[in-house]
Amino acid sequence: MSVYWACFEVTEWRDIPKGMIGFTLPPNDYAKLTCTNDTLMRGYSHIHEWIEEMGMKWKRNACTIEVFYDRSSRQGKAEILVPLASCHPQ
Template sequence: MSPVATFECETVSREFQFVGQCATGNFPASFPETAIKVQTAFVLRRSEISGVINPEVLYSPYMCNGPVATYFACSEVEEVKQVPEGMLGFKVAFTDYAKISCSNMTVGEGYSKLFEWIQTQGHTQKSGYNSTPIEIYYFEDDVEEEVVELLIPIEEFAGS
């Protein structure tokens, strides 16, 4: 097991404001290529965004309806004000998430462990409106393996 991928799970509750780019492709056939392409294009333009909370973090919310998925590459901003041409700004409403810490080399394993944890905790994955999963990438210079956090929207915590 990688020292970068701790596979620690927890619940978090928060909202996000993003500015970024997106791409849509056939799912799962065009992934991860579509995701990598939009992330690469975004990294070249992220300096155009004002009010970025941490420029060394890439947020990738996504939506999938079965045959197609839309994948975003974004920066979190203090407030969606000015959106550069060709990008979009949006807010993800306050949501409860199940979160796991893994790495760019262990994302598949991270998802498997997180979904198992969600079930053992008595939660269910939230679906429909305001149920956007998010991948969070932490950029580091000159490393092959970087920390990635996966957030899956869940129904309210048991006992809430």
């Protein structure tokens, strides 16, 4: 099961519009991959392969983050941040 949130980063909790909530991601170590909107799914395959090759583990109970810079273009920059259970290879 997946939950997908549309978020916007703010510097302070103030004037939150009605119907919206505030949410803070706890600190975590992440593996990060830059791709495009069009290659996002391949990006997930690559980053999870890399995590495994490096002897690290995906922290499944933490939030994976996707950052989109231009959703109007298939070639728009996107980033995938996968939370790590440990940033030190085992």
